[in-house]
Protein backbone atom coordinates (compact mmCIF):
# COMPACT_ATOMS: atom_id res chain seq x y z
CA UNK A 331 0.00 0.00 0.00
CA UNK A 332 1.15 3.63 -0.60
CA UNK A 333 2.56 4.69 2.77
CA UNK A 334 0.52 7.90 2.71
CA UNK A 335 -2.85 6.18 2.28
CA UNK A 336 -4.03 6.01 5.94
CA UNK A 337 -3.22 9.70 6.51
CA UNK A 338 -4.96 10.64 3.22
CA UNK A 339 -8.02 8.62 4.27
CA UNK A 340 -8.30 10.43 7.61
CA UNK A 341 -7.64 13.80 5.91
CA UNK A 342 -10.52 13.10 3.50
CA UNK A 343 -12.82 12.00 6.33
CA UNK A 344 -11.99 15.27 8.15
CA UNK A 345 -12.74 17.19 4.95
CA UNK A 346 -16.06 15.39 4.38
CA UNK A 347 -17.38 15.66 7.93
CA UNK A 348 -15.30 18.49 9.49
CA UNK A 349 -12.79 18.32 12.32
CA UNK A 350 -14.38 17.70 15.70
CA UNK A 351 -11.71 17.85 18.42
CA UNK A 352 -11.81 14.82 20.70
CA UNK A 353 -13.95 12.74 18.31
CA UNK A 354 -13.17 9.84 15.96
CA UNK A 355 -12.65 10.62 12.24
CA UNK A 356 -15.34 7.99 11.53
CA UNK A 357 -17.99 6.46 13.81
CA UNK A 358 -17.75 9.63 15.91
CA UNK A 359 -21.07 9.14 17.73
CA UNK A 360 -21.21 6.21 20.10
CA UNK A 361 -22.23 4.73 23.43
CA UNK A 362 -20.24 2.46 25.75
CA UNK A 363 -21.63 -0.52 27.67
CA UNK A 364 -20.23 -3.39 29.69
CA UNK A 365 -20.88 -7.08 30.00
CA UNK A 366 -19.26 -10.46 29.58
CA UNK A 367 -18.44 -13.09 26.96
CA UNK A 368 -19.13 -16.78 27.54
CA UNK A 369 -17.50 -19.13 25.03
CA UNK A 370 -19.66 -21.81 23.38
CA UNK A 371 -18.88 -25.47 24.01
CA UNK A 372 -16.72 -26.52 21.07
CA UNK A 373 -15.27 -23.06 20.34
CA UNK A 374 -11.93 -24.09 21.85
CA UNK A 375 -11.65 -26.86 19.25
CA UNK A 376 -11.31 -24.26 16.47
CA UNK A 377 -9.03 -21.83 18.29
CA UNK A 378 -6.61 -22.09 21.19
CA UNK A 379 -7.27 -18.39 22.01
CA UNK A 380 -7.84 -17.92 25.74
CA UNK A 381 -11.20 -16.20 25.20
CA UNK A 382 -12.67 -19.49 23.95
CA UNK A 383 -11.23 -21.60 26.80
CA UNK A 384 -13.74 -20.31 29.38
CA UNK A 385 -14.80 -19.17 31.95
CA UNK A 386 -16.69 -15.95 31.07
CA UNK A 387 -14.56 -12.79 30.77
CA UNK A 388 -15.43 -9.07 30.98
CA UNK A 389 -16.09 -7.15 27.75
CA UNK A 390 -16.46 -3.45 26.95
CA UNK A 391 -18.63 -2.64 23.92
CA UNK A 392 -19.11 0.55 21.91
CA UNK A 393 -22.05 0.92 19.54
CA UNK A 394 -21.69 3.69 16.97
CA UNK A 395 -23.17 5.54 14.01
CA UNK A 396 -21.15 6.03 10.81
CA UNK A 397 -19.52 9.33 9.73
CA UNK A 398 -17.32 11.74 11.68
CA UNK A 399 -20.33 13.82 12.77
CA UNK A 400 -20.65 13.55 16.57
CA UNK A 401 -24.25 14.89 16.65
CA UNK A 402 -25.66 13.08 13.59
CA UNK A 403 -29.29 11.98 14.20
CA UNK A 404 -29.28 8.16 14.67
CA UNK A 405 -32.09 7.56 12.16
CA UNK A 406 -30.70 9.28 9.05
CA UNK A 407 -29.25 7.25 6.18
CA UNK A 408 -25.72 8.63 6.71
CA UNK A 409 -25.67 6.94 10.14
CA UNK A 410 -25.44 3.57 8.33
CA UNK A 411 -23.56 1.30 8.64
CA UNK A 412 -23.83 1.09 12.44
CA UNK A 413 -20.87 -0.26 14.43
CA UNK A 414 -20.29 -2.72 17.25
CA UNK A 415 -16.78 -2.75 18.73
CA UNK A 416 -15.91 -5.20 21.52
CA UNK A 417 -12.87 -5.33 23.80
CA UNK A 418 -12.46 -8.75 25.46
CA UNK A 419 -10.44 -8.66 28.69
CA UNK A 420 -8.47 -11.86 29.10
CA UNK A 421 -7.49 -13.23 32.50
CA UNK A 422 -3.78 -12.54 31.86
CA UNK A 423 -4.46 -8.82 31.43
CA UNK A 424 -4.22 -8.75 27.61
CA UNK A 425 -7.11 -7.57 25.43
CA UNK A 426 -8.64 -8.73 22.17
CA UNK A 427 -10.68 -6.38 19.95
CA UNK A 428 -13.32 -7.09 17.33
CA UNK A 429 -14.55 -4.11 15.28
CA UNK A 430 -17.74 -4.95 13.38
CA UNK A 431 -20.36 -3.08 11.41
CA UNK A 432 -23.61 -3.67 9.56
CA UNK A 433 -22.11 -3.90 6.05
CA UNK A 434 -22.55 -7.31 4.39
CA UNK A 435 -19.31 -6.76 2.39
CA UNK A 436 -16.92 -3.81 1.98
CA UNK A 437 -17.47 -1.40 -0.97
CA UNK A 438 -13.87 -1.79 -2.24
CA UNK A 439 -11.02 -4.27 -1.80
CA UNK A 440 -7.99 -2.09 -0.97
CA UNK A 441 -7.03 0.91 1.11
CA UNK A 442 -6.11 2.95 -1.98
CA UNK A 443 -9.53 2.25 -3.54
CA UNK A 444 -11.23 3.29 -0.27
CA UNK A 445 -9.24 6.56 -0.30
CA UNK A 446 -10.28 7.10 -3.92
CA UNK A 447 -13.93 6.43 -3.04
CA UNK A 448 -13.85 8.98 -0.19
CA UNK A 449 -12.09 11.54 -2.44
CA UNK A 450 -14.76 10.98 -5.13
CA UNK A 451 -17.50 11.60 -2.53
CA UNK A 452 -15.72 14.75 -1.35
CA UNK A 453 -15.64 16.05 -4.97
CA UNK A 454 -19.32 15.34 -5.66
CA UNK A 455 -21.19 18.15 -3.89
CA UNK A 456 -24.69 19.24 -5.01
CA UNK A 457 -23.32 21.91 -7.39
CA UNK A 458 -21.06 19.50 -9.29
CA UNK A 459 -22.53 18.59 -12.71
CA UNK A 460 -23.35 14.95 -13.56
CA UNK A 461 -21.73 12.60 -14.05
CA UNK A 462 -20.09 13.46 -10.72
CA UNK A 463 -16.79 11.79 -9.69
CA UNK A 464 -18.77 9.45 -7.42
CA UNK A 465 -21.00 8.34 -10.35
CA UNK A 466 -17.90 7.50 -12.39
CA UNK A 467 -16.34 5.65 -9.42
CA UNK A 468 -19.48 3.58 -8.79
CA UNK A 469 -19.83 2.73 -12.50
CA UNK A 470 -16.33 1.21 -12.33
CA UNK A 471 -16.92 -0.51 -8.94
CA UNK A 472 -20.18 -2.52 -8.77
CA UNK A 473 -19.03 -3.69 -5.33
CA UNK A 474 -20.02 -0.24 -3.96
CA UNK A 475 -23.81 -0.55 -4.48
CA UNK A 476 -23.58 -4.26 -3.55
CA UNK A 477 -22.19 -3.28 -0.13
CA UNK A 478 -24.32 -0.19 0.55
CA UNK A 479 -27.58 -0.98 -1.24
CA UNK A 480 -29.27 -3.12 1.41
CA UNK A 481 -28.41 -1.16 4.58
CA UNK A 482 -31.27 -0.43 6.99
CA UNK A 483 -31.79 1.29 10.36
CA UNK A 484 -32.55 -0.94 13.34
CA UNK A 485 -35.18 -0.19 16.00
CA UNK A 486 -32.41 -0.86 18.54
CA UNK A 487 -28.66 -1.55 18.48
CA UNK A 488 -29.86 -4.80 20.12
CA UNK A 489 -32.03 -5.84 17.13
CA UNK A 490 -29.35 -5.66 14.48
CA UNK A 491 -26.81 -8.19 13.14
CA UNK A 492 -23.19 -7.09 12.67
CA UNK A 493 -20.44 -8.45 10.40
CA UNK A 494 -16.67 -8.69 10.61
CA UNK A 495 -16.42 -8.13 6.82
CA UNK A 496 -12.65 -8.83 6.83
CA UNK A 497 -11.39 -12.42 7.16
CA UNK A 498 -9.41 -13.50 10.25
CA UNK A 499 -7.80 -16.84 11.10
CA UNK A 500 -8.34 -19.30 13.98
CA UNK A 501 -5.36 -21.44 14.97
CA UNK A 502 -6.09 -24.57 17.02
CA UNK A 503 -3.91 -26.40 19.56
CA UNK A 504 -2.30 -28.49 16.83
CA UNK A 505 -1.45 -25.42 14.71
CA UNK A 506 -4.26 -25.98 12.19
CA UNK A 507 -5.41 -22.72 10.57
CA UNK A 508 -9.02 -21.92 9.63
CA UNK A 509 -10.02 -18.62 7.97
CA UNK A 510 -13.34 -17.16 9.10
CA UNK A 511 -15.51 -14.04 9.13
CA UNK A 512 -17.44 -12.85 12.20
CA UNK A 513 -21.22 -12.76 12.10
CA UNK A 514 -22.86 -11.42 15.27
CA UNK A 515 -26.59 -11.98 15.69
CA UNK A 516 -28.94 -10.37 18.22
CA UNK A 517 -30.62 -12.86 20.57
CA UNK A 518 -33.62 -10.48 20.59
CA UNK A 519 -33.99 -11.08 16.82
CA UNK A 520 -33.57 -8.59 14.00
CA UNK A 521 -36.01 -5.68 13.91
CA UNK A 522 -35.49 -2.78 11.51
CA UNK A 523 -37.54 0.20 10.34
CA UNK A 524 -39.32 0.20 7.00
CA UNK A 525 -39.86 3.19 4.68
CA UNK A 526 -38.88 6.57 6.11
CA UNK A 527 -39.94 5.74 9.72
CA UNK A 528 -36.30 5.76 10.90
CA UNK A 529 -35.70 9.38 9.87
CA UNK A 530 -38.66 10.44 12.05
CA UNK A 531 -37.16 9.08 15.28
CA UNK A 532 -35.67 11.42 17.92
CA UNK A 533 -32.00 12.28 17.14
CA UNK A 534 -30.51 10.09 19.90
CA UNK A 535 -33.11 7.30 19.88
CA UNK A 536 -30.62 4.43 19.45
CA UNK A 537 -28.34 5.70 22.21
CA UNK A 538 -31.25 6.33 24.60
CA UNK A 539 -32.96 3.03 23.76
CA UNK A 540 -29.95 0.81 24.44
CA UNK A 541 -29.27 2.49 27.80
CA UNK A 542 -32.93 2.04 28.81
CA UNK A 543 -33.03 -1.56 27.52
CA UNK A 544 -29.90 -2.70 29.35
CA UNK A 545 -31.27 -1.08 32.52
CA UNK A 546 -34.27 -3.45 32.31
CA UNK A 547 -32.64 -6.73 31.26
CA UNK A 548 -29.38 -8.07 29.79
CA UNK A 549 -28.84 -7.63 26.03
CA UNK A 550 -27.27 -10.63 24.31
CA UNK A 551 -25.58 -11.40 20.98
CA UNK A 552 -24.40 -14.71 19.49
CA UNK A 553 -20.86 -14.63 18.08
CA UNK A 554 -20.81 -16.90 15.01
CA UNK A 555 -17.86 -17.65 12.75
CA UNK A 556 -18.48 -18.27 9.04
CA UNK A 557 -15.81 -20.79 8.06
CA UNK A 558 -14.01 -20.43 4.72
CA UNK A 559 -13.51 -23.41 2.47
CA UNK A 560 -10.52 -23.82 0.17
CA UNK A 561 -10.75 -21.27 -2.64
CA UNK A 562 -12.91 -18.75 -0.73
CA UNK A 563 -11.16 -15.35 -1.03
CA UNK A 564 -9.72 -14.09 2.27
CA UNK A 565 -8.00 -11.06 0.70
CA UNK A 566 -11.06 -9.41 -0.85
CA UNK A 567 -13.77 -8.10 1.48
CA UNK A 568 -16.00 -7.16 -1.48
CA UNK A 569 -16.66 -10.87 -2.11
CA UNK A 570 -19.19 -12.69 0.09
CA UNK A 571 -18.57 -16.38 0.72
CA UNK A 572 -21.32 -18.83 -0.30
CA UNK A 573 -24.34 -18.77 2.03
CA UNK A 574 -24.07 -22.50 2.70
CA UNK A 575 -20.69 -22.12 4.45
CA UNK A 576 -20.72 -23.51 7.97
CA UNK A 577 -21.56 -21.00 10.76
CA UNK A 578 -20.06 -22.10 14.07
CA UNK A 579 -21.25 -20.79 17.42
CA UNK A 580 -18.22 -19.31 19.25
CA UNK A 581 -19.90 -17.69 22.26
CA UNK A 582 -22.42 -15.26 23.69
CA UNK A 583 -21.88 -11.61 24.52
CA UNK A 584 -24.17 -10.40 27.31
CA UNK A 585 -24.35 -6.67 28.03
CA UNK A 586 -25.50 -5.80 31.53
CA UNK A 587 -24.94 -2.06 32.03
CA UNK A 588 -24.14 1.26 30.40
CA UNK A 589 -21.00 2.96 31.73
CA UNK A 590 -21.69 6.01 33.94
CA UNK A 591 -19.72 8.45 31.72
CA UNK A 592 -19.80 7.22 28.13
CA UNK A 593 -18.20 10.37 26.68
CA UNK A 594 -15.09 9.97 28.86
CA UNK A 595 -14.97 6.20 28.29
CA UNK A 596 -15.13 6.39 24.49
CA UNK A 597 -12.47 9.07 24.35
CA UNK A 598 -9.99 6.79 26.07
CA UNK A 599 -10.99 3.64 24.17
CA UNK A 600 -9.17 2.48 21.04
CA UNK A 601 -10.37 -0.65 19.22
CA UNK A 602 -7.85 -2.13 16.79
CA UNK A 603 -8.78 -4.88 14.30
CA UNK A 604 -5.31 -6.48 14.75
CA UNK A 605 -5.42 -6.46 18.56
CA UNK A 606 -5.60 -10.27 18.83
CA UNK A 607 -4.07 -13.06 20.88
CA UNK A 608 -2.38 -16.42 20.38
CA UNK A 609 -4.90 -18.56 18.42
CA UNK A 610 -6.47 -15.62 16.58
CA UNK A 611 -4.64 -13.99 13.64
CA UNK A 612 -5.16 -11.50 10.82
CA UNK A 613 -5.66 -12.90 7.29
CA UNK A 614 -4.03 -11.64 4.07
CA UNK A 615 -6.86 -9.07 3.63
CA UNK A 616 -5.01 -5.80 2.84
CA UNK A 617 -7.82 -3.69 4.34
CA UNK A 618 -6.90 -4.81 7.85
CA UNK A 619 -3.56 -3.01 7.74
CA UNK A 620 -5.15 0.11 6.22
CA UNK A 621 -7.70 0.05 9.03
CA UNK A 622 -5.09 -0.37 11.75
CA UNK A 623 -2.98 2.51 10.46
CA UNK A 624 -6.00 4.79 9.85
CA UNK A 625 -7.39 4.12 13.34
CA UNK A 626 -3.98 5.05 14.77
CA UNK A 627 -3.94 8.33 12.80
CA UNK A 628 -7.49 9.11 13.97
CA UNK A 629 -6.64 8.21 17.58
CA UNK A 630 -3.57 10.49 17.44
CA UNK A 631 -5.70 13.40 16.21
CA UNK A 632 -8.49 12.93 18.75
CA UNK A 633 -6.20 13.07 21.81
Ligand code: HEM
Pocket residue numbers: 339340353354355356357360392393394412413414415429430431436440441444493494495496599600601617620621624625628629632
Ligand atom coordinates in the same frame (compact mmCIF):
# COMPACT_ATOMS: atom_id res chain seq x y z
C1 HEM B 1 -9.97 0.54 4.81
C2 HEM B 1 -11.11 0.41 5.45
C3 HEM B 1 -11.48 1.23 6.65
C4 HEM B 1 -10.98 2.42 7.09
C5 HEM B 1 -9.89 3.27 6.45
C6 HEM B 1 -11.66 2.76 8.32
C7 HEM B 1 -11.43 3.92 9.06
C8 HEM B 1 -11.90 4.17 10.34
C9 HEM B 1 -11.44 5.22 11.22
C10 HEM B 1 -10.38 6.26 10.88
C11 HEM B 1 -12.11 5.10 12.39
C12 HEM B 1 -11.94 5.94 13.67
C13 HEM B 1 -11.02 5.15 14.63
C14 HEM B 1 -10.72 5.81 15.95
O1 HEM B 1 -10.54 7.04 16.04
O2 HEM B 1 -10.64 5.07 16.97
C15 HEM B 1 -13.00 3.97 12.26
C16 HEM B 1 -13.86 3.52 13.22
C17 HEM B 1 -14.63 2.40 13.09
N1 HEM B 1 -14.68 1.53 12.02
FE1 HEM B 1 -13.60 1.63 10.35
N2 HEM B 1 -12.56 1.78 8.62
C18 HEM B 1 -12.48 0.82 7.63
C19 HEM B 1 -13.20 -0.34 7.54
C20 HEM B 1 -14.07 -0.79 8.50
C21 HEM B 1 -14.73 -2.07 8.49
C22 HEM B 1 -14.54 -3.14 7.42
C23 HEM B 1 -15.49 -2.11 9.62
C24 HEM B 1 -16.36 -3.20 10.15
C25 HEM B 1 -16.46 -4.41 9.67
C26 HEM B 1 -15.31 -0.87 10.33
C27 HEM B 1 -15.92 -0.52 11.52
C28 HEM B 1 -15.60 0.55 12.30
C29 HEM B 1 -16.17 0.79 13.61
C30 HEM B 1 -17.22 -0.04 14.31
C31 HEM B 1 -15.55 1.94 14.11
C32 HEM B 1 -15.77 2.58 15.47
C33 HEM B 1 -14.71 2.02 16.41
C34 HEM B 1 -14.98 2.38 17.86
O3 HEM B 1 -16.09 2.06 18.34
O4 HEM B 1 -14.11 2.97 18.51
N3 HEM B 1 -14.44 -0.10 9.64
N4 HEM B 1 -12.86 3.42 11.00
